[in-house]
Amino acid sequence: MKPSLVLIFILFLITGVSAQQIKYGTGNDSWNPDSLGNHRAVITVSGAGNVAKATIEWRRRDTHPELKDIWVVDAKTNSRITNVKAANINREQGTIYFEPTSGPGTYYVYYMPYQVEGRSNYPNAQYRKAQAGNNQWPKSTANAITAKLVRIEAINAMSSFYPMEVIATAAETKNLIKQHPQKDYLVFTEDRTNPIKMQNDLPQLWITKGLKNTFSGTASKGENYTYQLGIYPVKKDLNDVKVTFSALKNKAGKTISSKAFSCLNTDGINWDGSPLHKTVNVAKNKVQALWILADIPKDIATGTYTGTATVSAKGSASTTIQIAITVNNTVLADGGINEPQKQTRLKWLNSTMAEKNEVIAPYIPLVINEKIISLLGRKFTINQDGLPAQIQTFFTPEMTEISATPKNILTEPVHFHVTKPDNKDIKFKTTEVTFTDKQPGIAKWTSKSTSDSLNMEVNASIEFDGFVSYTVKFIAVNNIKLNNISLHLPFSPSASKYMMGLGQKGGYRPDSLNWKWDVANKNQDGAWIGDVNAGLQYSLRDNHYVRPLNTNFYLQKPLLLPTSWGNEGKGGIKIGKKGQAILADNYSGERLMKKGDTLYYNFTLLITPFHPINTDFQWSNRFYHKYNNIDTIKATGATLINIHHATPINPFINYPFIAHKEMRTYIDEAHSKGLKVKIYNTVRELSNSAYETFPLRSLGHEVYSPGKGGGYSWLQEHLGDDYIAAWYVPEIKDAAVVNSGMSRWHNYYVEGMNWLVNNVGIDGLYLDDVAFDRTTMKRVKSVLTQNGHPGIIDLHSANQYNKSDGFNNSANLYMEHFPYLNRLWFGEYFDYEKNTPDFFLTESSGIPFGLMGEMLQDGGNAWRGMVYGMTNRMPWSDGADPRAIWKAWDDFGMQGTKMIGYWVENNPVKTNNPDVIATIYKKDKSALIALASWAKEDTKIKLNIDWKALGIDPAKATITAPAIKNFQPAKTFSATEEIPVTKNKGWMIVVKEN
Structure with missing residues (x-):
């Protein structure tokens, strides 16, 4: 999108007045x-x-x-x-x-x-x-x-406004229209190098060129060629504008098939791989750009190929444009994507790359045995009505291994209660479950339940990572009044110790909860309930679900109240003990259904944890989160560099394609010195420096969110209105615009990641919040890990529990992405001083989901962080340098240790004070004990050590605290000695058999 330097351009007016030169x-x-x-x-x-x-x-x-x-x-x-x-x-x-x-x-x-x-x-x-x-x-x-x-x-x-934002005068426009009195609309042709930018005016350039029914251009063999048609209604609004194409032929009779051409604005492939057909309407006196994609065959002969593109609209005569494309002798193996200024990457918007649901390591293929589906560390049993009969996990409490002993998440099958006004449930007759698809990565099934008044149809699927999707339709056979439709999720008490969501910060589950829908203010439609090694997140949706905006923009595009679950505010969720279960009662209240009415009571599940914790990855991959000289970084002991945007090799937010040569040089040097490099790139907002800015604008609100405009001057001057201004970097004048949510831009994003892996050599992604869904994340992970590439992804989030973000928890909001992450960095506005251990565990550490994390806000709390294996990140926080702790890890030899957290009931090391907790990192004949205090004042504690479980002979054991800069002095303790613990601090103590 960046125009080349304009020195002097001369325009001649042709409206009857004397010619005037404008430079x-x-x-x-x-x-x-x-x-x-x-x-x-x-x-x-x-x-x-x-x-x-x-x-x-x-x-x-x-x-x-x-x-x-x-x-x-x-x-x-x-x-x-x-x-x-x-x-x-x-x-x-x-x-x-x-x-x-x-x-x-x-x-x-x-x-x-x-x-x-x-x-x-x-x-x-x-x-x-x-x-x-x-x-x-x-x-x-x-x-x-x-x-x-x-x-x-x-x-x-x-x-610069030149040439496509220099307006035609009213007289020039009127004169042009007057020359074509028979036309309801005018069609202008334009080259790809001059993206159409204005909606409310014709550019003077089109007056100068005049209205022509021809377009000619030059393309290479194999090129993703593009051109534009500008539609300008002059008599009435146009509805359902379409473009159809003939084949192009040369003089020798060789052809380019009509199937090689498409209109980006009307047809394509959606983000989920489904066909996309859009209706384009154009208001009178508005300009609509139609971008035409042309796939030029690689094996075609050189020469000029001619044919037609025909524009049509309901109730108006069609307009035929003569097309001539001269194919030169150059063959482009990559479609020309290395010249994105020619809009060759617009084809990426219709990409299906990595759409196939292939299993991604460390996950394993699904195994289906009748109605029992096994996946990594978990089992899912289907009831006759298609709903979950039982969900089990097999992760050890330490979360480092998968065991043979199951842990039940449910006390009984998940079920609906459909209650009539007499408070009696409708009794359904249920057919057997029928599998409709069985693949290594996904299994799908259906079931039908019938009654005299209401039928229930269940369509469900489970994927290899533990994501379960339910589409549940209730169809009225006759007019019926209902007292309630509710979904009961009966959790086992042992698998519902903690909770996060529905207005609850992460921590211990309350004894009771009564929650009501408030989509205008709260991004809340479900919760995670679980223990460290077994849990379930669920989300209530209907057939109109649209992913809302997040990260400061929730209130501008909030959740849609589900017609079924919300029921005009009558619905809600009650959680509390009932019998042997902790019951989540998801109710919707009374309603009338007329014969033939259909309500969608859809919901999704995520079975946690997703995989065992890879603690060795935590100890060996030490992040340096700043652009710097590589030798300087290597000297710190860091092994992985995160390159933020607004840096010399990644200047523009979420568009890392402009300085790619510089990025490649930097990454090659890092690789030669044994370091990995990841880059900042996500979907949420997009730099105005993107070459595709105006083609994307031509798609209406598909890619860019509607909004009030404003912001940085460039946005106001070139976009006009109807956008949301986002992040701006003053030093390089990089201004971003908020994306609308799920769109074809995610296809482009996946293709872009693939290009960066193969052409620039990136080792992964740093995500600063996420505005795409799990399907896109899965596709991204697939391309990042292709051909043995490491594909490391870490996710940063500021605490989303605030008004602008809709009072959601970061971990709850992004849990669907966790199966594909390697590390969390939940940073700004996470309070590491005032929050309790259960908050740390659920909201920040990642441990209940098979992940580990790092701290950010004010450098975190080093002592508390060590209980979860977390440090802060180099060199982000002043006064919180992790290098001394890294050295302590190396001196002890953290690689190969087994983490046994304070949450593990049979942890071999405990303290005599419940406010001072201990996590151990155990190996043969030694252990590192991390102590952290949540006591209200300085205290003293004693260690209660199960020497046999620790595998150490107490008679030969030494207990020492190594000197760690800004953390602790060197000290030696006896097994019975009281250890002083300063408020909000702790120790790292090495127990070793000599």
Whole structure:
């Protein structure tokens, strides 16, 4: 999208007036835009006088320019001139009178000055309002000197309006329409190098070229070629605009099939691999860009191929455009994707890469034995009605191994209660479960239950990672009044110790909970309930579910209240003890259903943990989260570099393709020195430097979220309105726009990751919150780990439990992604001082899900972090350098140890104070004991050691605390000695048999 430097462009007006030359250039960032704005006219005064007059034909796309201020600056003194008067200001031109303070010479007219308000990373440009000026000046304009327009300049090429944002005048547009009185709409052809940018105006360029029913271009063999059709309704709104294509033929009769052509705006492949067909409607006097994709065959002969593209709309005559594409002799093996400025990567939007549900390590293929489905560390048994009969996990309490002993999550099968007004349940007759698909990565089944008044249809699936999806339809056979439809999830008490979600921060499950839907304010539709080695997250949805926005933007696109579960506010969830179970009663309340009505009571499940913990990965992969000299990084002991955006090799947020050569050089050097490199890249917002910005805008709200606009000046000047301004980096003027949610941009994202692995050599991704679903995450993990690549993914999140994020828990929000992560970094606004151990365990550590994490906010708490195997991240937090702890790990030899957490009932080491907890890292004849205090004041504790379980002879044991900088002094203890523990701190103690 970045235009090449514009030196001089000349346009000739053809509207009957005398030809006028307009020159366009750039100022090479030679002035301060935050006061003067991004655009100016360079004018010269050749004569002497007290008043100069400049008439500037600026052809502005912004509305109401008469309301904006105009500043005139003397180029010689670089001083603003105070005596200025504007007259006849409109979008096409304006007249400015000013005092030429230095006499003859050059003057600058800044016609869109603004001032910046708001945070530096969320700025909002406020355009200065037009001033009345000095009413006493000038006394007369009769003898004003005529100033000559030399050129119009943008501050840089990125900000230039030329050529596609220089508007046609009203007279030019009217004259063009008048020339084609029979047409309901006009169709303009445009090359891919000039993306159509304006919706409300025609560009002057199209007036200059005139309306033609032809397009010609040059493509290479095998190229992902593109071109544009600009649709402009002039008589009425257009509905259901389509483009159809003929084959293209050359003189020798060789053809390019019509199937090689498609319209990006109307047809494609959705993010989930399903066919996408969009209806394009265009309002009168609006411009709609249609991007045409052409797959040029690799084995085609050179020459010119001709055919047609036909535009049609309901109730209007079709328009046929003659197409001529000259195929040169160059063969592109990669489709030309290494030249994205030619829009060759738009094809990625329709990619199905990694859509196939193939099993990804460490997971194993599903094994189906009648109605029992086995997956890594878990078993899922299907009841006759298709709902879960039992869910079991086989992870040890330490979470480092899979055992043969199951742990039941349920006390009885999951079931619906459909209650009539007499409080009696409808009795269903149920058919046997029928499997509709059995693959290594996914199993699908159906079941039907019938009654005289209501039928229930269940369609479900389970995937290799433990994700279960249920589509449950209740269909009214007759008119019926219902007292309630509720789903009962009966948890085993041993598998429901903790809870997270439904307004509850992570921690111990409350004895009772009564929750109601509040989608306008809360991103809450379910919860995780479980223990460290067994749990279940569930989410309640219907057939209209759309993933909401997150990370500060939830309130701008919240959850949709499920028609079924929400039931106009009557629904909710009650959790509490009932009989032998901890029952989650998901109720929807009374309602009427008419014959034929269908309600979708859909829900999803995630069976946790996802896999055993890989503690050795935690000890050996030490993250350095900053761009720096590689030798400097290696000297710290770090082994893996995270490259953030806004850095020299990854400058633009979520678009790491522009400085890819520099990135490749850096990664090659890192690899040569034994380090891995991961990059920041996610989907949530997208840099305005993306080459595809305006093609994506042409897709309406598919990729970009609707919004109120505003933000950084570039966004206001080039996007106009209807967007949400996101993160901005002042140093490089990188401005992002919020993505809309699930869209074809995720297909592009997967293809982009594949390209980066194969062409740049990245070792993985650093994700700063996630705005895509588990399907996209799975696809990304697949391409990142191809051909033996490490594919390491770590996820950072600020605490989402706040108003802007809809009061959701980060771990609960992103749990569907956890199966594919290697590490968590739950950072800003996580309180490591005031929160309890159960909060650490559930919300921050990742341990109940098979992960481990790191700390961020204020450097974390080093002593408490060690209980969960966490440190802070190098070099992110001042005064919290993890290198001393890394050294202590190496001195002890953490590789190969077995972590036994304080949460394990038979942990061989405990303390005599429940507020001081111990986790051990055990190996042969030695153990590292991590102690952390949550006591309200300094205290002393004694260790209760089960020497036999520890595998150490107490008679030969030594108990020492090694000196660790900023953590603890060196000290030796006896087995019976009281150990002093400072409030909020702790120890790392080595027990070793000599």
